[in-house]
Amino acid sequence: MSGFAPAKVNLTLRVTGSRADGYHLLDSLAVFAGVGDVVRAEPAEGLTLSLAGPGAGALAAEPDNLVLRAARALAAAAGVPARAAISLEKHLPVASGIGGGSADAAAALRVLDGLWGTGLGPARLRAIAAGLGADVPVCVESRPMRMRGVGEVLDAVPPLPPFGLLLANPRLALATPAVFKARAPGFSAEADYPDRWADAAALAEWLRPLGNDLQDAAIALCPPIADVLAAIAAQPGCLLARMSGSGATCFGLFGTPAAAEAAAAALPASWWRWGGATAPASP
Numbered sequence: 001m002s003g004f005a006p007a008k009v010n011l012t013l014r015v016t017g018s019r020a021d022g023y024h025l026l027d028s029l030a031v032f033a034g035v036g037d038v039v040r041a042e043p044a045e046g047l048t049l050s051l052a053g054p055g056a057g058a059l060a061a062e063p064d065n066l067v068l069r070a071a072r073a074l075a076a077a078a079g080v081p082a083r084a085a086i087s088l089e090k091h092l093p094v095a096s097g098i099g100g101g102s103a104d105a106a107a108a109l110r111v112l113d114g115l116w117g118t119g120l121g122p123a124r125l126r127a128i129a130a131g132l133g134a135d136v137p138v139c140v141e142s143r144p145m146r147m148r149g150v151g152e153v154l155d156a157v158p159p160l161p162p163f164g165l166l167l168a169n170p171r172l173a174l175a176t177p178a179v180f181k182a183r184a185p186g187f188s189a190e191a192d193y194p195d196r197w198a199d200a201a202a203l204a205e206w207l208r209p210l211g212n213d214l215q216d217a218a219i220a221l222c223p224p225i226a227d228v229l230a231a232i233a234a235q236p237g238c239l240l241a242r243m244s245g246s247g248a249t250c251f252g253l254f255g256t257p258a259a260a261e262a263a264a265a266a267l268p269a270s271w272w273r274w275g276g277a278t279a280p281a282s283p
Protein backbone atom coordinates (compact mmCIF):
# COMPACT_ATOMS: atom_id res chain seq x y z
CA MET A 1 0.00 0.00 0.00
CA SER A 2 1.23 3.51 -0.66
CA GLY A 3 0.27 7.09 0.19
CA PHE A 4 1.28 10.50 -1.11
CA ALA A 5 2.58 12.99 1.48
CA PRO A 6 2.14 16.41 -0.17
CA ALA A 7 3.91 19.59 0.95
CA LYS A 8 1.80 21.84 3.18
CA VAL A 9 1.85 25.53 2.25
CA ASN A 10 0.68 28.20 4.70
CA LEU A 11 -0.79 30.85 2.34
CA THR A 12 -1.16 33.10 5.38
CA LEU A 13 -0.02 32.50 8.96
CA ARG A 14 -1.08 34.75 11.83
CA VAL A 15 0.10 34.25 15.39
CA THR A 16 -2.96 35.14 17.48
CA GLY A 17 -1.87 34.20 21.00
CA SER A 18 0.27 31.91 23.13
CA ARG A 19 -0.29 29.09 25.60
CA ALA A 20 1.31 28.49 28.97
CA ASP A 21 3.29 25.54 27.52
CA GLY A 22 5.02 27.85 25.05
CA TYR A 23 3.00 26.82 21.99
CA HIS A 24 1.40 29.58 19.93
CA LEU A 25 -2.18 29.98 18.74
CA LEU A 26 -2.36 30.34 14.99
CA ASP A 27 -4.79 31.31 12.25
CA SER A 28 -3.53 29.88 8.96
CA LEU A 29 -4.91 28.96 5.55
CA ALA A 30 -3.07 25.76 4.59
CA VAL A 31 -3.13 24.24 1.11
CA PHE A 32 -1.27 21.24 -0.32
CA ALA A 33 1.06 21.21 -3.31
CA GLY A 34 1.34 18.57 -6.02
CA VAL A 35 4.87 17.75 -4.84
CA GLY A 36 5.62 15.49 -1.90
CA ASP A 37 7.08 12.33 -0.41
CA VAL A 38 5.72 8.80 -0.85
CA VAL A 39 5.16 6.35 2.03
CA ARG A 40 4.80 2.63 1.25
CA ALA A 41 4.12 -0.23 3.68
CA GLU A 42 4.05 -4.03 3.41
CA PRO A 43 3.29 -6.73 5.96
CA ALA A 44 6.36 -7.81 8.00
CA GLU A 45 7.26 -9.45 11.31
CA GLY A 46 8.75 -6.30 12.92
CA LEU A 47 8.69 -2.54 12.29
CA THR A 48 11.32 -1.19 9.88
CA LEU A 49 11.85 1.98 7.84
CA SER A 50 13.99 2.31 4.73
CA LEU A 51 14.79 5.65 3.13
CA ALA A 52 15.11 6.44 -0.58
CA GLY A 53 14.84 9.45 -2.88
CA PRO A 54 16.87 12.67 -3.19
CA GLY A 55 16.17 13.80 0.41
CA ALA A 56 17.03 10.48 2.08
CA GLY A 57 20.56 11.56 3.04
CA ALA A 58 19.29 14.51 5.10
CA LEU A 59 17.26 12.11 7.24
CA ALA A 60 19.70 9.23 7.60
CA ALA A 61 20.91 10.44 11.00
CA GLU A 62 17.36 11.08 12.31
CA PRO A 63 17.08 8.88 15.44
CA ASP A 64 13.28 8.84 15.61
CA ASN A 65 11.68 9.36 12.25
CA LEU A 66 8.14 10.74 12.46
CA VAL A 67 6.97 7.84 10.27
CA LEU A 68 8.00 5.33 12.95
CA ARG A 69 6.51 7.47 15.72
CA ALA A 70 3.24 7.55 13.75
CA ALA A 71 3.29 3.78 13.27
CA ARG A 72 3.83 3.14 17.00
CA ALA A 73 1.15 5.65 17.99
CA LEU A 74 -1.41 4.08 15.63
CA ALA A 75 -0.62 0.55 16.80
CA ALA A 76 -0.96 1.60 20.47
CA ALA A 77 -4.27 3.41 19.86
CA ALA A 78 -5.73 0.51 17.86
CA GLY A 79 -4.35 -2.22 20.14
CA VAL A 80 -2.50 -4.06 17.36
CA PRO A 81 1.19 -5.03 17.06
CA ALA A 82 3.32 -2.50 15.15
CA ARG A 83 4.38 -4.75 12.26
CA ALA A 84 5.26 -3.32 8.84
CA ALA A 85 8.15 -2.81 6.45
CA ILE A 86 7.79 0.88 5.63
CA SER A 87 9.69 2.79 2.98
CA LEU A 88 9.87 6.56 2.66
CA GLU A 89 10.73 8.15 -0.68
CA LYS A 90 11.91 11.60 0.47
CA HIS A 91 11.64 14.54 -1.94
CA LEU A 92 10.74 17.51 0.30
CA PRO A 93 13.50 19.53 2.01
CA VAL A 94 13.77 18.79 5.74
CA ALA A 95 12.96 21.46 8.37
CA SER A 96 11.71 23.86 5.75
CA GLY A 97 8.24 25.16 6.68
CA ILE A 98 6.29 22.86 4.37
CA GLY A 99 5.65 20.17 6.96
CA GLY A 100 7.46 17.34 5.22
CA GLY A 101 7.85 15.26 8.36
CA SER A 102 4.26 15.97 9.34
CA ALA A 103 3.03 14.94 5.87
CA ASP A 104 5.05 11.70 6.11
CA ALA A 105 3.57 10.94 9.54
CA ALA A 106 0.04 11.63 8.26
CA ALA A 107 0.55 9.46 5.17
CA ALA A 108 1.92 6.66 7.39
CA LEU A 109 -1.23 6.86 9.56
CA ARG A 110 -3.48 6.60 6.47
CA VAL A 111 -1.47 3.78 4.87
CA LEU A 112 -1.07 1.68 8.04
CA ASP A 113 -4.73 2.19 9.01
CA GLY A 114 -5.47 0.48 5.67
CA LEU A 115 -2.73 -2.19 5.88
CA TRP A 116 -3.62 -3.22 9.42
CA GLY A 117 -7.36 -3.02 8.78
CA THR A 118 -7.74 -0.93 11.93
CA GLY A 119 -10.24 1.37 10.17
CA LEU A 120 -9.97 4.09 12.80
CA GLY A 121 -11.46 6.72 10.50
CA PRO A 122 -10.68 10.44 10.20
CA ALA A 123 -11.66 11.62 13.71
CA ARG A 124 -9.48 9.12 15.61
CA LEU A 125 -6.63 9.48 13.12
CA ARG A 126 -6.76 13.23 13.66
CA ALA A 127 -6.53 12.77 17.45
CA ILE A 128 -3.49 10.49 17.10
CA ALA A 129 -2.03 13.01 14.64
CA ALA A 130 -2.35 15.87 17.16
CA GLY A 131 -0.10 13.93 19.54
CA LEU A 132 2.62 13.72 16.89
CA GLY A 133 2.92 17.43 16.04
CA ALA A 134 0.92 20.62 15.49
CA ASP A 135 0.98 20.23 11.70
CA VAL A 136 0.07 16.54 11.51
CA PRO A 137 -3.77 16.85 11.81
CA VAL A 138 -4.04 19.15 8.77
CA CYS A 139 -1.74 16.80 6.86
CA VAL A 140 -4.09 13.88 7.60
CA GLU A 141 -6.74 15.90 5.71
CA SER A 142 -4.36 17.03 2.94
CA ARG A 143 -6.89 19.46 1.50
CA PRO A 144 -7.28 23.24 1.91
CA MET A 145 -8.19 24.00 5.52
CA ARG A 146 -8.13 26.82 8.04
CA MET A 147 -5.92 25.86 11.00
CA ARG A 148 -6.49 27.38 14.40
CA GLY A 149 -5.66 26.50 17.99
CA VAL A 150 -2.06 25.29 17.86
CA GLY A 151 -2.97 23.62 14.57
CA GLU A 152 -5.48 21.03 15.72
CA VAL A 153 -8.67 23.11 15.19
CA LEU A 154 -9.52 22.60 11.52
CA ASP A 155 -12.30 24.19 9.48
CA ALA A 156 -13.28 23.90 5.84
CA VAL A 157 -12.66 27.03 3.76
CA PRO A 158 -14.70 28.52 0.89
CA PRO A 159 -13.92 26.86 -2.46
CA LEU A 160 -10.57 28.13 -3.71
CA PRO A 161 -10.24 29.39 -7.30
CA PRO A 162 -7.81 27.55 -9.61
CA PHE A 163 -4.21 28.76 -9.18
CA GLY A 164 -0.60 27.69 -9.64
CA LEU A 165 1.98 27.33 -6.87
CA LEU A 166 5.74 27.75 -6.94
CA LEU A 167 7.93 26.55 -4.05
CA ALA A 168 11.58 27.47 -3.57
CA ASN A 169 14.06 26.79 -0.78
CA PRO A 170 17.71 27.95 -0.64
CA ARG A 171 18.64 24.52 0.79
CA LEU A 172 19.01 25.98 4.29
CA ALA A 173 17.23 24.23 7.17
CA LEU A 174 15.50 26.37 9.78
CA ALA A 175 14.29 24.98 13.14
CA THR A 176 10.67 25.93 13.94
CA PRO A 177 11.19 26.66 17.70
CA ALA A 178 14.02 29.12 16.93
CA VAL A 179 11.78 31.10 14.58
CA PHE A 180 8.91 31.32 17.08
CA LYS A 181 11.45 32.50 19.71
CA ALA A 182 12.87 35.20 17.43
CA ARG A 183 9.43 36.65 16.64
CA ALA A 184 8.72 40.25 17.69
CA PRO A 185 6.25 40.41 20.60
CA GLY A 186 2.53 40.98 19.96
CA PHE A 187 -0.34 39.12 18.34
CA SER A 188 -2.50 39.49 15.24
CA ALA A 189 -6.29 39.35 14.96
CA GLU A 190 -7.90 36.36 13.26
CA ALA A 191 -8.59 36.72 9.52
CA ASP A 192 -12.06 37.51 8.11
CA TYR A 193 -13.00 35.04 5.38
CA PRO A 194 -15.16 35.98 2.38
CA ASP A 195 -17.83 33.63 0.92
CA ARG A 196 -15.64 33.03 -2.12
CA TRP A 197 -12.76 34.41 -4.17
CA ALA A 198 -13.57 35.21 -7.81
CA ASP A 199 -10.15 34.15 -9.12
CA ALA A 200 -6.50 33.73 -8.20
CA ALA A 201 -5.89 37.50 -8.29
CA ALA A 202 -8.74 38.06 -5.79
CA LEU A 203 -7.29 35.36 -3.54
CA ALA A 204 -3.86 37.04 -3.68
CA GLU A 205 -5.36 40.45 -2.83
CA TRP A 206 -7.17 38.96 0.18
CA LEU A 207 -4.00 37.19 1.34
CA ARG A 208 -1.68 40.20 0.88
CA PRO A 209 -2.42 42.13 4.10
CA LEU A 210 -2.76 38.95 6.19
CA GLY A 211 0.96 38.13 5.89
CA ASN A 212 3.05 35.49 7.61
CA ASP A 213 3.87 36.62 11.16
CA LEU A 214 6.99 34.42 11.23
CA GLN A 215 8.55 35.80 8.03
CA ASP A 216 10.55 38.72 9.50
CA ALA A 217 11.99 36.54 12.27
CA ALA A 218 12.94 33.84 9.77
CA ILE A 219 14.69 36.40 7.52
CA ALA A 220 16.63 37.72 10.53
CA LEU A 221 17.86 34.17 11.26
CA CYS A 222 18.34 33.24 7.61
CA PRO A 223 18.88 36.34 5.39
CA PRO A 224 18.90 34.40 2.04
CA ILE A 225 15.12 34.02 2.44
CA ALA A 226 14.82 37.67 1.36
CA ASP A 227 16.63 36.81 -1.89
CA VAL A 228 14.29 33.88 -2.52
CA LEU A 229 11.23 36.12 -1.97
CA ALA A 230 12.62 38.78 -4.32
CA ALA A 231 13.40 36.21 -7.03
CA ILE A 232 9.90 34.73 -6.83
CA ALA A 233 8.21 38.16 -6.86
CA ALA A 234 10.20 39.10 -10.00
CA GLN A 235 8.79 36.19 -12.03
CA PRO A 236 6.21 37.06 -14.73
CA GLY A 237 2.66 36.52 -13.49
CA CYS A 238 3.54 36.25 -9.80
CA LEU A 239 0.50 37.43 -7.82
CA LEU A 240 2.01 36.99 -4.34
CA ALA A 241 5.40 35.91 -2.91
CA ARG A 242 5.56 34.81 0.72
CA MET A 243 7.24 32.41 3.11
CA SER A 244 5.44 29.22 4.23
CA GLY A 245 5.26 28.21 7.92
CA SER A 246 8.48 28.92 9.81
CA GLY A 247 10.52 28.85 6.57
CA ALA A 248 12.82 28.80 4.82
CA THR A 249 10.65 27.59 1.89
CA CYS A 250 8.85 30.43 0.09
CA PHE A 251 5.95 30.19 -2.32
CA GLY A 252 4.63 32.14 -5.27
CA LEU A 253 0.95 32.27 -6.23
CA PHE A 254 0.28 32.28 -9.99
CA GLY A 255 -2.83 32.31 -12.19
CA THR A 256 -2.12 28.85 -13.62
CA PRO A 257 0.02 25.79 -12.82
CA ALA A 258 1.85 26.27 -16.15
CA ALA A 259 2.90 29.82 -15.19
CA ALA A 260 4.17 28.55 -11.81
CA GLU A 261 6.09 25.72 -13.46
CA ALA A 262 7.77 28.09 -15.93
CA ALA A 263 8.68 30.50 -13.12
CA ALA A 264 10.20 27.70 -11.01
CA ALA A 265 12.43 26.70 -13.93
CA ALA A 266 13.76 30.28 -14.13
CA LEU A 267 14.98 30.29 -10.48
CA PRO A 268 18.60 29.39 -9.58
CA ALA A 269 19.25 25.69 -10.15
CA SER A 270 21.14 25.50 -6.83
CA TRP A 271 17.83 26.00 -4.98
CA TRP A 272 15.23 23.30 -4.36
CA ARG A 273 12.35 24.49 -6.56
CA TRP A 274 9.05 23.20 -7.88
CA GLY A 275 6.06 24.67 -9.73
CA GLY A 276 2.65 23.24 -10.60
CA ALA A 277 -0.85 22.61 -9.29
CA THR A 278 -2.20 21.88 -5.83
CA ALA A 279 -2.37 18.24 -4.71
CA PRO A 280 -5.26 16.04 -5.79
CA ALA A 281 -7.52 15.13 -2.84
CA SER A 282 -6.19 12.07 -0.98
CA PRO A 283 -8.43 8.95 -1.14
Ligand SMILES: C[C@@](CO)(OP(=O)(O)O)[C@H](O)COP(=O)(O)OP(=O)(O)OC[C@H]1O[C@@H](n2ccc(N)nc2=O)[C@H](O)[C@@H]1O
Nearest residue numbers: 022023024097098099133134135150176177180245246247
Ligand atom coordinates in the same frame (compact mmCIF):
# COMPACT_ATOMS: atom_id res chain seq x y z
C1 LIG B 1 4.83 26.69 12.02
C2 LIG B 1 4.01 25.60 11.35
C3 LIG B 1 2.75 26.25 10.70
O1 LIG B 1 1.99 25.32 9.97
O2 LIG B 1 4.66 24.95 10.29
P1 LIG B 1 6.17 24.48 9.94
O3 LIG B 1 7.04 25.67 9.85
O4 LIG B 1 6.62 23.51 10.99
O5 LIG B 1 6.04 23.78 8.59
C4 LIG B 1 3.50 24.58 12.38
O6 LIG B 1 2.63 25.17 13.32
C5 LIG B 1 4.53 23.82 13.15
O7 LIG B 1 4.06 22.51 13.31
P2 LIG B 1 5.02 21.29 13.72
O8 LIG B 1 6.32 21.40 12.98
O9 LIG B 1 4.23 20.04 13.62
O10 LIG B 1 5.28 21.69 15.22
P3 LIG B 1 5.62 20.79 16.51
O11 LIG B 1 6.58 19.73 16.13
O12 LIG B 1 4.33 20.44 17.20
O13 LIG B 1 6.34 21.90 17.40
C6 LIG B 1 7.66 22.33 17.18
C7 LIG B 1 7.89 23.61 17.95
O14 LIG B 1 7.30 24.71 17.23
C8 LIG B 1 6.72 25.65 18.13
N1 LIG B 1 5.27 25.76 17.86
C9 LIG B 1 4.67 24.89 17.01
C10 LIG B 1 3.33 25.03 16.73
C11 LIG B 1 2.60 26.06 17.36
N2 LIG B 1 1.29 26.23 17.14
N3 LIG B 1 3.22 26.90 18.22
C12 LIG B 1 4.56 26.78 18.47
O15 LIG B 1 5.11 27.56 19.23
C13 LIG B 1 7.05 25.17 19.53
O16 LIG B 1 8.28 25.78 19.90
C14 LIG B 1 7.26 23.68 19.33
O17 LIG B 1 8.09 23.12 20.30
Ligand SMILES: Nc1ncnc2c1ncn2[C@@H]1O[C@H](COP(=O)(O)OP(=O)(O)O)[C@@H](O)[C@H]1O
Nearest residue numbers: 065066067094095096097098099100101102104
Ligand atom coordinates in the same frame (compact mmCIF):
# COMPACT_ATOMS: atom_id res chain seq x y z
N1 LIG C 1 10.10 11.91 7.95
C1 LIG C 1 10.67 13.06 8.32
N2 LIG C 1 10.84 14.06 7.43
C2 LIG C 1 11.38 15.23 7.81
N3 LIG C 1 11.80 15.50 9.05
C3 LIG C 1 11.65 14.57 9.98
C4 LIG C 1 11.09 13.32 9.66
N4 LIG C 1 11.07 12.58 10.78
C5 LIG C 1 11.58 13.34 11.75
N5 LIG C 1 11.95 14.54 11.29
C6 LIG C 1 12.52 15.65 12.13
O1 LIG C 1 11.53 16.69 12.16
C7 LIG C 1 12.13 17.98 11.98
C8 LIG C 1 11.14 18.90 11.27
O2 LIG C 1 11.01 18.44 9.96
P1 LIG C 1 9.96 18.97 8.88
O3 LIG C 1 8.62 18.38 9.12
O4 LIG C 1 10.57 18.73 7.54
O5 LIG C 1 9.93 20.52 9.20
P2 LIG C 1 8.92 21.66 8.79
O6 LIG C 1 7.61 21.31 9.47
O7 LIG C 1 9.53 22.95 9.30
O8 LIG C 1 8.84 21.65 7.30
C9 LIG C 1 13.40 17.71 11.18
O9 LIG C 1 14.41 18.61 11.50
C10 LIG C 1 13.79 16.27 11.55
O10 LIG C 1 14.73 16.29 12.61
